[in-house]
Amino acid sequence: MSTVIKVENISKLYRLGEIGTGTLARDINSWWAGFRGKEDPNKKIAEKNDRSKKGNSEYVWSLKDINFEVKQGEILGIIGKNGAGKSTLLKVLSRITSPTTGSIKAKGRIASLLEVGTGFHPDLTGRDNIYLNGAILGMRKAEIKQKFDEIVDFAGIARYVDTPVKRYSSGMSVRLGFAVAAYLEAEILIVDEVLAVGDVEFQSKAIGKMQDISSDGRRTVLFVSHNMSAVKSLCTKGMLIKQGMVEYMGDVSATIDRYLTGDNDMADTGIIPVNLPRQYWTGEARFLKVTLSDTLGSEKKIDFYYRSSFVVNIELEVLRDIQDAIVSIMVGTIDGVKILYVDSTKESAKGLVLKEGKYHISAEINTHLLPGTYSIYLGLNHTDGRTIEWLERVYDFSVLKSSVESDEHYRWRESYGFVLNDSLIEISEK
């Protein structure tokens, strides 16, 4: 297969902060250096792209020395944390902004889909907007005309095609936008997160369409997403970007694993800040840390395969002796609906006797949750019901659509979840 995209030494420099009167001085400074043929003094002090640390420089490399090649027919999944530089890379590839250094070479037409329905005019009808949006994406009028019926059909808006788009529901305009883009005849398609919108039915339809597009092996797709199951089911190759640099490139599963098990930010370590505003707190004890791990013991996981068990690990600090404590762990949806409740009454109905000190608590949860995002809720009570501590949404995690065993992947209407309340809570002094 021939190489269709060749990226060489791409870097992108950004300036932080506001543009105001003061920036003029530095502009003149840069310009004067360039005029005399010297290196831009402002570039030299640029720093690595690490959003959590407060740097000294106003300049940051959003991308630094990116090199890669994409072959014809490949579907490259680009993953990485927020702010790693994925979108900047796509913007450079789609010629929205130019790189600071380096070059990109490509064969064939590049169409980028960084947003669905770009340029939709609310006052124009669906019909007019299909033509307008198609033209913006680089289609000729005749081309759109030829595919018009298919587009309307795919979007499922036949009835509203002569109604102004401002009367559409947001889902309808998103579907219309995606439908136009889906019929683009470009050799290279750049797609950013657009699947994150729309309902489940539309998402699977969209993924199906993307698979169709690339199935003939002629067209190449670059796909950025935080949805690991979409990346896994769609892409043939993966690329992990970290702090503006390519961390890993290769097989898609290996890339995802590397991303999920990679080191996380302080925010993702599960440490509960001491100064967290607490709704209920008697001051007798506090939770210090909560993490999830899989049953094999790999810590700090935030994504789990469908139908896999996981372990909740908690660190608790007891500040004053408690004679009758009940530890409870709940799993709920991120919008607060509790699904599962386990507590320590099975171990001791009269309550745990906790002396001043630190404890390690763990519980294995064998519940099979449906794919989606969930959160952990923690409670500590006296047996008479008085709350010692109650924490909501301390740790978010996702259940993927794919399973460890390939024949057990989640399938709509065929797969079910279930809740098991048999977990035992183990508690040990540290």
Place this chain on the structure above:
Amino acid sequence: MSEQIEKWDLEIHPKNSLLKLNLSEMWHHRDLVLMFVKRDFSTVYKQTILGPLWFFIQPILTTLMFSVVFGSIAKLPTDGIPQVLFYLSGITIWNYFSDCLISTSDTFIKNSNIFGKVYFPRLVVPISVVISNLMKLGVQMSLFLVVYFYYLITSDKIHPNSILFLFPLLIVVMGIMGLGSGLIISALTTKYRDLRFLITFGVQLLMYATPVIYPLSSITSQKRWIMELNPMTAVIETFKYGFLGKGTFSVMSLVISAVVSILLLLIGVFIFNKVEKKFMDIV
């Protein structure tokens, strides 16, 4: 072993070559120009009761206001031409220029949401703006012609002549001038937006420095050279001379206007191209 030289359709580098217009790419997007024109033209007066009538109301009211303020109160001369016709001719033509200039001057800021998501030659937008303003001019010219023929029949003060056939040329010169200066301003306002505040009232001030509401002949000859520095002066005067028979016509100043407008366009395209590639980071 011979290294195979690969042929690439697209190469992206940090900087554009200075005057590379990429005309084939522009040509590929000609449908997009039409779509933008259609969008701009058909959505201006959407969801209004009077609809396209608004295209006429604005010049009519302005003409009436000018007739009252400048004609009746200030008693500015109109070279013997009926006031309504005199003001309407100036306004119709001037509006085209000022619309072209004002609406291309915020190309980057106004379209940053589209430009931030999709690539197409950015020049498509200002060009489509000039074309949709041309259509608006066409509509407003029909109003002018109705009034014009009314006075042509009822009054003996109007003497059209063959200079009238220069009209298309005048339109082209104005369009190019508006586009060129609009491009320059749009490129300059991406980073420092100071000029944006100047532009709307700047164009208004410029109107008073152009013989729109008074004839050039009413300016004393010592001061007239200042007026003639303004490239719009020759355009407006030629228009009035051709249609109304009064005004000043000089081939020399018209040629100078044309040259200035082409220069403005070249400079505009040059700066626009330079800014186009990096504006997303600074707008």
